[in-house]
Amino acid sequence: MTFGRHAPRPTAAEREQASHVSLRRIAALFTTYRWQLLLVTAIIVASSAVAMASPFLLRAVIDTALPQDDLRLLVLLTAGMLAVAVTTAVFGIIQTWISTRIGQQVMHRLRSDVFTHLQRQSVGFFTRTRSGEIQSRITNDIGGMQAVVTSTATSIATNLTTAVATVAAMVALSWQLSLISLLVMPPAVLLTRKVASMRRELTARRQQELADMNVAIEESLSISGIQLSKTLGTGPFLAERFAASSKRVTELELRSELAGRWRMAMMSVVFAAVPAVIYLAAGLPATAGKISIGTVVAFTALQTGLFRPLLGLMSVGISLTSSLALFARIFEYLDLPVEIADPAIPADIDPARLAGHVRFEHVSFTHPGSPLPAVDGVDLEIPAGTSLALVGQTGSGKSTLAALMARLHDPDAGRITIDDVDIRTMALTDLASVVGMVSQETYLLHTTVRENLRYAKPGATDTEIEQAASDAQIHKAILALPEGYETMVGSRGHRFSGGEKQRIAIARTLLRNPKVLILDEATSALDTRTERAVQEAFDRLAAGRTTITIAHRLSTVRNADQIAVLDAGRVVEHGTHQSLLERRGRYAALAA
Incomplete structure (x- = not known):
């Protein structure tokens, strides 16, 4: 049994293979559902457009309705804010239902395709391959891809649309303040690429260790394995080795979750400091009196809303890059040649x-x-x-x-x-x-x-x-x-x-x-x-x-x-x- 050994680090060739999983091939998994995805995209765009009305309504409340004690206008503006919230919430429910359904169908197809393809493999393949490894790829690897498959496309569309709409609204409010907010973008992109690379390597190592642990379970807890361990008295030794393997999985899970966290935390601090810079810029002698209080408040609200989709896009990028190792393992099985295949034109026999x-x-x-x-x-x-x-x-x-x-x-x-x-x-x-x-x-x-x-x-x-x-x-x-x-x-x-x-x-x-x-x-x-x-x-x-x-x-x-x-x-x-x-x-x- 192999699970007592440390999981080997991915070789340079394996890392190269993971990095070259075609995003086009991943996208092809969703081609059957392109019309549903277009509908989801339309809902996302509509939701983002509706949501952008809120800061302008807020500015009107602060700069017009409240100073002028215009109760009728205030009621209309607040009703508009409520309508925006209800509309975006309904859009969000519909979009989540459709996108989750599509993602689960893709997961079902992946599992079924891998299982069916492995059924067509020769006996030689199963002689060479550990059964626990096969189970791990179908369950752990495909299961690990679930978040990416079910939510990546919609997360990208939602966050990207929201970010674009927010930037457009910010420029409409004040192009000068927009420049200050967008200065943090270049370092954020570079940081995201670095963190994604770290997590991808850790993901490959974690999945290999999970496969080793599956082999341990398959070999040691089957009826034949139990009989063997009891007759040889190796139960305590096997338990110790399994615990060591489980500990390595725990450590890799922890490292994967924490990889780059402090870097992302620093970016969050920078994002949080931008509103303070905006308040300072609005109060400088050169700009004093040129920007209304309503504009500053509305802009700050938009700016806070911008960083949320930006961080979301960064997280999705990290998750997608990390998952390339999982896609590589699944596509490796799907690409296995079928040694014993049905003839192209079978003999016509009864x-x-x-x-x-x-x-x-x-x-x-x-x-x-x-x-x-x-x-x-x-x-x-x-x-x-x-x-x-x-x-x-x-x-x-x-x-x-x-x-x-x-x-x-x-x-x-x-x-x-x-x-x-x-x-x-x-x-x-x-x-x-x-x-x-x-x-x-x-x-x-x-x-x-x-x-x-x-x-x-x-x-x-x-x-x-x-x-x-x-x-x-x-x-x-x-x-x-x-x-x-x-x-x-x-x-x-x-x-x-x-x-x-x-x-x-x-x-x-x-x-x-x-x-x-x-x-x-x-x-x-x-x-x-x-x-x-x-x-x-x-x-x-x-x-x-x-x-x-x-x-x-x-x-x-x-x-x-x-x-x-x-x-x-x-x-x-x-x-x-x-x-x-x-x-x-x-x-x-x-x-x-």
Whole structure:
């Protein structure tokens, strides 16, 4: 497990990648909602325009209505102020509802796109990648982007529109005082860029540490992880390592939140000091009497209102720049090439009408990073409805050949056909309905027995499910459970014995009714009595199907129509059980 190590700092290449996430690509996430965004923008502009009436109403109150004791004018002006407040509040509610809805839909699409794209990745990708890392990207990274996705566009539009309208109103009131207020802008922009850069790097490190923590949870708190830690007595050690990882996350969160805070605080002080400078400027001999009190009060109110959107724009800029690290991690997954993809034009076949005649024609395959081929020039033919057994030492290529048949990998050379149709030309869903696989490691979901079986065929009726369980000789055992088919299986099915899990897997495969069946060392971990019961279920399952069986125990394959002996990825012997024994070669040595 890796979570005990300190999270590595992002490399220069990673920082470069984060900095080059295209803002155009981020903006493309919102293209579907462009009309809604235009509506939001229109509402924001209207709200900002209405809000700009307030300082002019205030000036009229101070300079005209109050000095002249004009009650009617005062009532109209104050009513106008109230109307402005109500109107902007209503606009704000509508704008927030639309923008939040758009943001949540974008979040939903991102999560769904990443999940769907990862579903299309090859088994090799999941072999290389920690499951906790994958979960962290879908939950932590996309969750961390939520504030940016849901509010960035509207925050920019709101703050920018408000700032522009405020500046226009300030210039209309007094262009001289406007110059004083705007002197703070250049240093504010430079400061924002510096803080954003600091937070972006911290964000990348924090997300990596969160991913490590997710891995810790996934590996240590699964049923298998708990059993391992209890049997090895490593619980206190794991708790200590997890606490260290959690502490690093806390420190990075704190540093990320505080990054540049003192700089921004200094800017807030400068912004707060500007009104004092304005009052001073209005009272200087050169300007005394030229600017009315109402103008000064209204201008000061506008100036205070200007700094709020300016600070908002700075904060949004910091958040957006910081989130580039998150977008980089998500787009990295979305950009992963699909190694095993549906053909552009799938073969026009009816899976139900295929006979199941299988051929391996000069098939070779080498695992990435391996110097030697796992399968090398294999030629085999399995007529429809017959059985082939693959035997050989561990690492001889048996399981790799089965994985190629199920298209978990694609061969580097040669081809595999079913009824003379290359399986690479079949739609993946068609191939999955034709080829069924039962492996030694049976994976059960944390749900009811019924839903575990229905997972293979979502539209299966209860009658079909129970019939499949009966054929797999597991129906009676299920009925004996506390709640029968509604009994919760538990994490990874650990409440069931190995033989029971295998028979549930057989029932699941029976529901799909595949024409080609692969049994990958499915009874190697069972005791003799359980193996006999499971083998009977296998015999029912294999009836009328083309069957490829992989086993270490030769007793389970002696009745196969043909047996192929593999060594270093090559077929070194081929024949029936009896003919191979008489040959006194590799198979006879294995059987001895």
